[in-house]
Amino acid sequence: MELDLGAVRAFVAVADDRHFGDAADRLGLTQQATSKRIAKLEASLGTTLFHRARTGTELTEDGAAFLPDARALIALADQAVRSVRAPRRPLRVDVLGTRLSPTELIRSFHEAHPEVEIDIVTSRGLRSGQPALLSGAIDVAFARVTGELDPAIAYQPAYLEPHHLLAGRKHPLAGRRRVRMADLAGTVVSMPGNEPGSEWADYYHHLRHEFGFGVETAGPDFGLDHMLDEIARSADRCTFGGERMRVPWHAGIVQLPVVDPTPLYPWSMLWHRRNRHPALPVLIEHIAERVRPFDPATQWLPPGEPVR
Structure with missing residues (x-):
């Protein structure tokens, strides 16, 4: 019955x-x-x-x-x-770090769609973002995609971010308008935030082997402000930053575009295929419309990078 x-x-x-x-x-x-x-x-x-x-x-x-x-x-x-039915709650977005470019992507989306409530969270990249997406703890994650993803996770390119070099004013390259990758051969780049096993450490492993510079990861990571102070006092230390990374102004630091070729950091946007948050399709479309194509003649990505 x-x-x-x-x-x-x-x-x-x-x-x-x-x-x-x-x-x-x-x-x-x-x-x-x-x-x-x-x-x-x-x-x-x-x-x-x-x-x-x-x-x-x-x-x-x-x-x-x-x-x-x-x-x-x-x-x-x-x-x-x-x-x-779609829950009436904020869209939860993992941006890895609030100074990094995914935060700027979400800020741009929020300016275009102020009616969408957003919660910003940070984690440890793909290793923590994928489990959080599968559990429903977050709706969207931004990360570089490496290895096999769970079939339930969908992703699309979000931003191919050009690199800049951050160097002190006493650095030999500081007086240039831009830096060629060949100029970095033999240089040691400070990157204490390169966690072993992270997708960004893997990226810089490929980049340094391709262009012959070193990466220094020793010492505790006290944050960007502390590292800029250390670089500003040095005549040979430098680090990489992204084009849309929020770098705090520092009197002793210059920021130089990297060219010939320009290394691109491939940010992707990831989400659960069964996520029904009403703002998710709007964000997917917003991000997809703004992705710039890869130019292999002037730009560089690691071999086999899954950019589509």
């Missing part, structure tokens, strides 16, 4: 209001339609649920016994509907 949820809902309303007319008004039905639903339910159950009188309506013994389960059935049905 299958119960009609509309009839069960009418039964609960009448049980609460003790009056068919009042229940009908609350349900947005006529009194006759409400009576028909109750009659149908009673026929399905093979019992009488209400005693009807001029002064109102009272539950029968069977009606009182049925009421708790009827309430639970309606509550479960309402919960099932809510589970497939």
Whole structure:
């Protein structure tokens, strides 16, 4: 036997209001339609649920016994509907670091769509972003895609970010307008944030082997401001930054575009294929419309980079 949820809902309303007319008004039905639903339910159950009188309506013994389960059935049905409807909550976005370019991508999206609420979170890149997407802890992650992703995760290119060199004013390259990759041969680039096993450490492994510079990862990572102070005091230290990275102004630091070729850091946007947040398709379209194509004649990416 299958119960009609509309009839069960009418039964609960009448049980609460003790009056068919009042229940009908609350349900947005006529009194006759409400009576028909109750009659149908009673026929399905093979019992009488209400005693009807001029002064109102009272539950029968069977009606009182049925009421708790009827309430639970309606509550479960309402919960099932809510589970497939898009939740009205902020879009949760993992940007890896708030100084990095994905934050600027999301800021641009928010300016174009101020009605979308956004929560910014940070983590440790692809290693933590993928599990968070699978668990539903976040809606979107930005990372460089390496290795095999879980089939439930979709992704698209988000930004091929050109590199800049950050150097102190006493550095031999500081007086130039731009730096060629060949000029960095034999240079040691400070990158204490290169975590072993991270997708960015892998990227710089390929870059340094291609162009013959060294990477120094020793020492604790006290953050960008501290590293800029150290670079500004040095005559030979430097580091890389991205074109849209928020680098704090520093009197002792110059920021130079890197060319011939320009290394690009391939940011991708990742999400769960079954995510139904209403703002997600809007963000996907916004990001896709702004991706610049890769030019192999003037730009560099690691071999086999999955840019599509």
